[in-house]
Amino acid sequence: MKFHLLLLISLSFQVVLGQSKYKDSVVVREVTDADALNPVLATSAVTSSILRNVFQSLCATDPNTLKTVPVLATNTPKISEDGLSFEYEIRKEAVWDNGTPITGNDFAFTLKVIKNPKVNAAHLRPNYLFVEDVIVDANNPKKFTVKTNEKYMLAEFMLNVLNIMPQYNYDPYNFMKDITIPQLNKEDESATNDNLIKFAENFNSDKFKKLPANISGSGAYIVKSWTYGDRIVLERKENWWADALENENVYFQAYPKSIIHKVVKNVTTAIAMFKLNQIDVLYDLPVKEYLALKSSMDANTVDFSTPNKFSYNYVGFNLKPGEDRKPFFTDKKVRKAMAHLFDVNKMIDKVMQGFATRISNAALVEKTEEYDKSIAFVEFAPEKAAKLLDEAGWKDTNKDGIRDKNINGERVDLEFDLAISAGNADYRKVGYMFSEVARTVGVVVHVLEQDQTVNIKSRKEHTFDMFLGGWVEEPAPTNLYQIFHSSNWANGGYNFVGFDNPKADEILTKINKELDKTKRTQLNYEFQKILAEELPYVLLWQPKACIVVHKRFNNIKTSVTFASNPGFNPANFQPK
Numbered sequence: 192m193k194f195h196l197l198l199l200i201s202l203s204f205q206v207v208l209g210q211s212k213y214k215d216s217v218v219v220r221e222v223t224d225a226d227a228l229n230p231v232l233a234t235s236a237v238t239s240s241i242l243r244n245v246f247q248s249l250c251a252t253d254p255n256t257l258k259t260v261p262v263l264a265t266n267t268p269k270i271s272e273d274g275l276s277f278e279y280e281i282r283k284e285a286v287w288d289n290g291t292p293i294t295g296n297d298f299a300f301t302l303k304v305i306k307n308p309k310v311n312a313a314h315l316r317p318n319y320l321f322v323e324d325v326i327v328d329a330n331n332p333k334k335f336t337v338k339t340n341e342k343y344m345l346a347e348f349m350l351n352v353l354n355i356m357p358q359y360n361y362d363p364y365n366f367m368k369d370i371t372i373p374q375l376n377k378e379d380e381s382a383t384n385d386n387l388i389k390f391a392e393n394f395n396s397d398k399f400k401k402l403p404a405n406i407s408g409s410g411a412y413i414v415k416s417w418t419y420g421d422r423i424v425l426e427r428k429e430n431w432w433a434d435a436l437e438n439e440n441v442y443f444q445a446y447p448k449s450i451i452h453k454v455v456k457n458v459t460t461a462i463a464m465f466k467l468n469q470i471d472v473l474y475d476l477p478v479k480e481y482l483a484l485k486s487s488m489d490a491n492t493v494d495f496s497t498p499n500k501f502s503y504n505y506v507g508f509n510l511k512p513g514e515d516r517k518p519f520f521t522d523k524k525v526r527k528a529m530a531h532l533f534d535v536n537k538m539i540d541k542v543m544q545g546f547a548t549r550i551s552n553a554a555l556v557e558k559t560e561e562y563d564k565s566i567a568f569v570e571f572a573p574e575k576a577a578k579l580l581d582e583a584g585w586k587d588t589n590k591d592g593i594r595d596k597n598i599n600g601e602r603v604d605l606e607f608d609l610a611i612s613a614g615n616a617d618y619r620k621v622g623y624m625f626s627e628v629a630r631t632v633g634v635v636v637h638v639l640e641q642d643q644t645v646n647i648k649s650r651k652e653h654t655f656d657m658f659l660g661g662w663v664e665e666p667a668p669t670n671l672y673q674i675f676h677s678s679n680w681a682n683g684g685y686n687f688v689g690f691d692n693p694k695a696d697e698i699l700t701k702i703n704k705e706l707d708k709t710k711r712t713q714l715n716y717e718f719q720k721i722l723a724e725e726l727p728y729v730l731l732w733q734p735k736a737c738i739v740v741h742k743r744f745n746n747i748k749t750s751v752t753f754a755s756n757p758g759f760n761p762a763n764f765q766p767k
Contacts, residue, residue: 219452220453232394281294344705364393466488473738543617
């Protein structure tokens with residue numbers, strides 16, 4: 192069977208063993224496809240890592256020094272003493288693909304797109320509520336000032352990293368031209384504006400979401416093609432505006448003629464293709480497969496690295512189930528019982544092979560201003576889980592081996608789905624380990640493997656029971672408001688689980704406005720204690736990235752801070 196698999200791969204790609212088909216390309220294996228080729232509409236980490244070579248921001252974090260470096264901007268912003276004003280200037284040489292200059296008007300336009308209530312950007316809008324207006328210099332449109340309506344701990348970071356979109360391309364009918372940011376901040380005035388609605392209908396459509404010909408940014412690459420479910424091909428621009436800035440920082444280093452993001456869901460197939468030189472980069476490998484590759488391949492021909500990941504894994508409960516879901520987890524005792532059924536230490540040892548650090552907070556251990564070390568791990572204790580379920584009224588009344596409970600006159604079995612992303616072997620193992628333990632206390636768990644786009648859609652629409660997921664962080668204070676404040680549950684926000692706690696909401700609001708690091712740390716610790724008590728998540732671990740790259744490139748560098756995920760930028764690799 193293995194021989195036939197390798198033969199089929201070889202024939203389909205028409206390569207000779209040991210000879211790469213893509214001489215001037217970097218081929219990166221992706222487990223799943225992008226969800227949109229649009230930085231405003233996209234929600235997945237995979238899409239973000241692809242689009243970072245198509246679009247650019249004002250500034251970014253240098254992965255080597257961890258300092259903020261200017262990209263489109265000439266320098267980091269000049270910030271007013273009160274922290275409410277940020278002045279930028281865009282590089283004089285920065286131009287769009289049609290040769291027109293990139294200006295503050297494009298920055299303002301991008302913010303207006305996000306603030307348009309009819310645009311599918313509910314996941315981004317909370318990040319920019321603090322922006323009151325953008326004032327573009329009348330004499331030099333490359334200079335502009337961002338005015339904010341309140342102090343916000345992430346204001347500078349969020350302004351720095353916004354992927355700027357060309358107004359001429361994404362609003363060809365000028366629907367947004369005469370609409371101001373202050374107007375958009377008043378939802379009662381903007382929600383029924385005909386031009387906003389017309390713009391959103393056009394912008395949300397496949398035209399600007401999936402069709403490569405309409406995707407345009409200032410980065411070194413264009414989207415040449417997208418064969419959905421197979422590959423996205425990025426092609427290097429000729430005479431890119433930033434070619435002369437190569438030595439300034441890594442964000443101007445773009446060497447391959449093309450970058451091919453190849454979707455291969457099955458890890459065994461992906462590894463076989465890597466060995467045949469049909470794939471150059473594998474990342475987020477399951478630890479077992481990574482170690483097997485490391486022991487079987489020549490270190491002189493393959494680069495192996497395991498940088499820490501700025502991310503963590505967790506299991507989320509549906510706290511606000513719709514009519515299609517049973518209210519399994521609205522009771523805190525049931526959530527705590529489920530947490531007692533996760534043998535996290537064993538999972539780290541057996542599944543992650545030790546390539547992970549256990550966490551008890553919804554934060555990274557490196558972020559001491561957010562991570563409260565005094566919060567204890569939830570003990571693995573099936574007997575305590577059984578007792579809690581008894582107290583919550585879940586008992587095996589009909590003696591069939593499955594706990595049940597009368598809900599609104601109906602006997603409901605404690606039987607539910609744990610949704611995971613298809614193709615992730617580690618997630619699968621975690622799911623089945625949990626399922627096996629749960630069965631010993633009368634709970635039936637079905638591990639539901641879904642394509643990642645379907646999986647994410649179900650989270651946003653709250654059509655799940657439990658899911659195993661992860662959050663990717665940035666080298667900045669974590670915006671816990673976005674994933675736990677009750678206002679971010681509806682309309683596709685990131686509070687997938689529906690966590691709704693007035694005290695937590697109050698603290699999260701204070702955190703966002705607190706610029707004093709010491710005070711913010713205390714608030715974060717207060718919030719983490721509430722999470723530990725309410726348990727909307729079962730917190731698992733912070734993993735390491737398992738990355739392998741063929742050494743047919745120079746300048747192979749991996750770092751946790753390369754847009755945080757996936758730990759590298761293929762544009763920086765130099766084909767030999």
